[in-house]
Amino acid sequence: MTDADxxxxxxxxxxxxxxxxxxxxxxxxxxxxxxxxYAVWAISTLPFDLDRISQGMTRASRIFSGAFPPxxxxxxxxxxxxxxxxxxxxxxxxLGLILSVPIAFMAARNIAATPIYLLxxxxxxxxxxxxxxxxxxxxxxxxxxxxxxxxxxLTLYSIGxxxxxxxxxxEEIDRGQVEALRASGSRYIGVLQFAVxxxxxxxxxxxxxxxxxxxxxxxxxxxxxxAGGIGxxxxxxxxxxxxxxxxxxxxxxxxxxxxxxxxSGRIRRSIG
Amino acid sequence: MLRIQNLVxxxxxxxPVLRGLDLDVPGESVxxxxxxxxAGKSTLLRCINRLVEPSEGSIELNGLELTSLKREPLRKARxxxxxxxxxxxxxDRLTVMENVQCGRLGYIPYWRAALRKYxxxxxxRAYHLMxxxxxxxxxxxxxxxxxxGERQRVGVVRALMQQPEILLAxxxxxxxxxxxxxxxxxxLQTLSQELSLPVLINIHNVAEAREYTxxxxxxxxxxxxxxxxxxxxxxxxxxxxxxxxxxxxxxASDSAPMPMVTP
Numbered sequence: 001m002t003d004a005d006x007x008x009x010x011x012x013x014x015x016x017x018x019x020x021x022x023x024x025x026x027x028x029x030x031x032x033x034x035x036x037x038y039a040v041w042a043i044s045t046l047p048f049d050l051d052r053i054s055q056g057m058t059r060a061s062r063i064f065s066g067a068f069p070p071x072x073x074x075x076x077x078x079x080x081x082x083x084x085x086x087x088x089x090x091x092x093x094x095l096g097l098i099l100s101v102p103i104a105f106m107a108a109r110n111i112a113a114t115p116i117y118l119l120x121x122x123x124x125x126x127x128x129x130x131x132x133x134x135x136x137x138x139x140x141x142x143x144x145x146x147x148x149x150x151x152x153x154l155t156l157y158s159i160g161x162x163x164x165x166x167x168x169x170x171e172e173i174d175r176g177q178v179e180a181l182r183a184s185g186s187r188y189i190g191v192l193q194f195a196v197x198x199x200x201x202x203x204x205x206x207x208x209x210x211x212x213x214x215x216x217x218x219x220x221x222x223x224x225x226x227a228g229g230i231g232x233x234x235x236x237x238x239x240x241x242x243x244x245x246x247x248x249x250x251x252x253x254x255x256x257x258x259x260x261x262x263x264s265g266r267i268r269r270s271i272g
Numbered sequence: 273m274l275r276i277q278n279l280v281x282x283x284x285x286x287x288p289v290l291r292g293l294d295l296d297v298p299g300e301s302v303x304x305x306x307x308x309x310x311a312g313k314s315t316l317l318r319c320i321n322r323l324v325e326p327s328e329g330s331i332e333l334n335g336l337e338l339t340s341l342k343r344e345p346l347r348k349a350r351x352x353x354x355x356x357x358x359x360x361x362x363x364d365r366l367t368v369m370e371n372v373q374c375g376r377l378g379y380i381p382y383w384r385a386a387l388r389k390y391x392x393x394x395x396x397r398a399y400h401l402m403x404x405x406x407x408x409x410x411x412x413x414x415x416x417x418x419x420x421g422e423r424q425r426v427g428v429v430r431a432l433m434q435q436p437e438i439l440l441a442x443x444x445x446x447x448x449x450x451x452x453x454x455x456x457x458x459x460l461q462t463l464s465q466e467l468s469l470p471v472l473i474n475i476h477n478v479a480e481a482r483e484y485t486x487x488x489x490x491x492x493x494x495x496x497x498x499x500x501x502x503x504x505x506x507x508x509x510x511x512x513x514x515x516x517x518x519x520x521x522x523x524a525s526d527s528a529p530m531p532m533v534t535p
């Protein structure tokens with residue numbers, strides 16, 4: 001093709017632009033301008049104090065230099081804290097798994113009558129709507145500092161997740177097995193145990209292992225607000241300016257979570 | 273003796289699936305129900321054990337009116353009606369023995385089943401029936417480890433464990449290979465004689481229906497339009513049961529009684 005040919009092609013066939021993400025130009029530029037204005041206003045109203053920031057930097061460097069090398073001298077406290085975290089995680093997982101089964105049955109549309117279904121969904125929504133840290137603060141207020149608050153918090157947290165996932169599994173079951181047992185004149189509870197439960201057990205085991213891993217991690221976090229376990233140990237170390245011990249705790253938490261994640265991942269894969 | 277009179281089933285406000293169907297199944301006969309898909313065969317069987325609620329009419333099993341039963345009496349009546357399914361509907365993750373014992377769930381206290389403390393006579397009966405159909409050596413295998421034909425045998429034993437007064441089989445051979453399919457039909461035929469049990473079989477395979485049953489009924493648009501011995505089912509009867517697509521012929525049959533408007 002020569003230059004002369006190219007010049008005969010109309011311009012509109014030689015240029016192309018990607019259509020804008022928001023088609024309406026007023027809306028498009030309005031959103032951009034609005035975000036910019038808000039960012040400028042938000043930054044201008046924050047009390048940015050360069051003095052404090054520079055002081056903070058020196059404090060941070062003092063903390064980090066104080067933290068090195070990590071100090072494992074009080075390993076007994078560390079081990080006690082971890083055993084308590086493990087206790088919280090395991091007990092909360094067991095309680096959560098047991099309680100989530102009836103709630104999941106209540107919250108499955110194909111099994112439960114509508115009022116029961118709404119109640120079940122309500123329990124799940126409530127137990128999912130708050131972050132465990134907020135729930136832990138409430139339970140620490142209610143039952144005092146210590147592992148009981150942690151167990152209650154993580155039980156609720158487990159119910160929210162496990163019951164929701166399990167209810168979704170129940171809604172996908174093979175209806176034929178249910179039909180067969182109904183046809184044989186079995187009681188309702190028999191249908192649930194022999195036609196529904198066997199179909200959802202593999203999912204429940206997988207969820208249990210996942211939740212144990214997740215609870216172990218969360219138990220370190222809720223400990224910080226006083227719900228027992230390694231989180232409380234960590235908070236105390238910070239409170240006493242034992243930064244080297246705090247770093248030791250942090251490193252062990254990272255190690256334990258990596259190990260538990262690897263183990264739970266492997267088990268869940270082998271269950272399939 | 274099963275006696276069905278004027279059975280009507282309508283889903284919602286749509287066209288009825290069963291339109292005033294009458295059927296008597298006396299004694300220990302094996303009856304095949306043939307008909308195109310959508311003729312209402314499955315609905316008919318499921319009305320008998322009330323997995324589907326009949327809209328009108330009466331179903332009597334050995335003198336017991338089934339259509340008016342509720343809750344506990346309905347559950348007890350269902351124990352007397354065994355059912356076999358196209359998809360077997362076994363509990364895949366349980367052992368063959370547990371599946372077979374599911375047929376006793378309606379009779380034994382719940383805790384016995386929950387703890388797997390099955391009554392000795394039930395276990396004995398299960399072994400006896402499983403030996404009869406040739407699956408006793410699978411008792412401890414998981415149901416999903418068996419082949420199609422073997423799984424349907426488990427389904428048959430589960431139904432027989434109910435000590436039923438009638439056996440309903442909904443396309444029992446449709447998911448099976450030809451050899452297993454014939455074995456299951458033969459089994460149903462001989463079991464019916466051995467246990468003097470009436471058997472109702474929905475079936476697509478007309479050749480098997482002719483070979484293994486003494487009586488064939490043909491359904492079309494929710495009514496019986498053929499009832500006779502295999503020898504009576506000639507080409508004309510076959511055409512009446514199967515020919516034409518359901519929509520066009522149904523429209524024709526619906527409009528037929530309307531008075532013609534002549535110019």
